Amino acid sequence: MKNTKKEYSNGEVTVVYDSAICIHAGTCFKGLPTVFQPGTRPWIKMQGADTESIIKQVQKCPSRALSFYMNTPEEDEADKGPIKALETGKKVEVMTNGPLMVEGPITLVRSDGKREVMEDACYFCRCGASKNKPFCDGTHNDIGFKE
Template identity: 45%
Template sequence: MKDITKKYSNGEVTIVWKPGVCIHSKICWRGLAEVFNPAERPWIKPEAATTDQIIAQVKRCPSGALSYYLNDQVEEPQESHAESIVEAVPNGPLLVYGNLIVKDKEGNETRKNKVTAFCRCGASANKPYCDGTHTKIGFSS
């Protein structure tokens, strides 16, 4: 999948969405449907909630596909300073919390911060990352 990044702003905060990282957990739109609605285009409408509500919801994103920055501050990647934690999601991806460097088969390195979702079902089109295919194929573990 292409390395696409989309940005949506309400003037105070900018929501950054990386669809290639998304695991389609639905947490974003289940918690703040007035902002995150995949049935509409654009699917993110940051003007529909307060900046604090948006920040709280984006922080719940398990894959790191959603992030944010405050418009009056310099845009910098948000890094987690916690210990690394690995969590196997039932019938879903392997979530790794913390700062990582992921090396692909060609030796290219990518920095990942916060949460990274790795494929466990083997069917992702975006390996080694989860793309939500586990749901479509009925993966269970």
Template identity: 25%
Template sequence: METAQGERIEIEFEARRCIHSRFCVTGAPQVFLANVKGPWIHPDAMPVERLVEVAHACPSGAIRYRRKDGAPEEPVPPVNLAGVREAGPYAFRGQLEIDGAPAGFRATLCRCGASTTKPFCDGSHSKIGFSATGEPPSGKTDMLPTRDGVLAIDPQPNGPLRVRGNLEIMSGTGRVVARVTSAYLCRCGGSGNKPFCDGTHSKIGFKSD
């Protein structure tokens, strides 16, 4: 974990979660300096409220912050969401617990099976030519009585992601795919019923903690 201190805010960067979506270096290029040697995060280089907005746009949660000026910290998302990215990862937003530990409010988790930093995405889907739609068909979409709360995500040994909690699964274009309180999501890349697990991980010998 890297930290950079500013007068009013501390920025944290967790490299293993970064998927290089580039919201930081394009939204705040004076703060996040790409391809430089030495310190590359300069929190005081732009107004803090704008910097907070850029941090919130980071889908992976690699960029987080701590306010030093008494202003509110990042708010808990009002609705737990999992976006299914075209040929890419799951993009979660919510009060996340991953493998039993608090994991912030944003995370991108591997669904191609090839990441070297599982359960997080590391961009391997591009390297292996992973192909999977971001527009799966809609299933059960009845409105949930509660849409927030803790969302527990537990990678099963050599198997799927077990998700427990209120969750709206969204397509890449924002369409509701399903609303669930419990689900098993494919992370081996082989399910014929993506984003849900269909047991293919056992047939193809998927291995992961």
């Protein structure tokens, strides 16, 4: 099977492009044309913007054909101590013996296709017993849900 993924890095962040799932919406190059330049090779010019701008634009990719990961320090830098976690946008937290907390604002797409903007943090059921799915209603406490 052909590898459809290519990686582009500026040293701090690496952008991963998966051509197999790209829907060519144009969100990338319309939003950050100094970095995303279809028709040129390489088409992603990582020196065209700062790391934060690149990350913000990649997060807007509707198909998720664009993704990213933060590069870790070189081995000699890593020996100086633990690598600090890099916050890269919204936070998703698994609550101990409880729900999944997702920081807002987010767009919730329901199983029927209905879209709803959630401005604040959302708590999603993990135990399966909520009477208000997909949201947590605290039922996990009543049924003794444990991870």
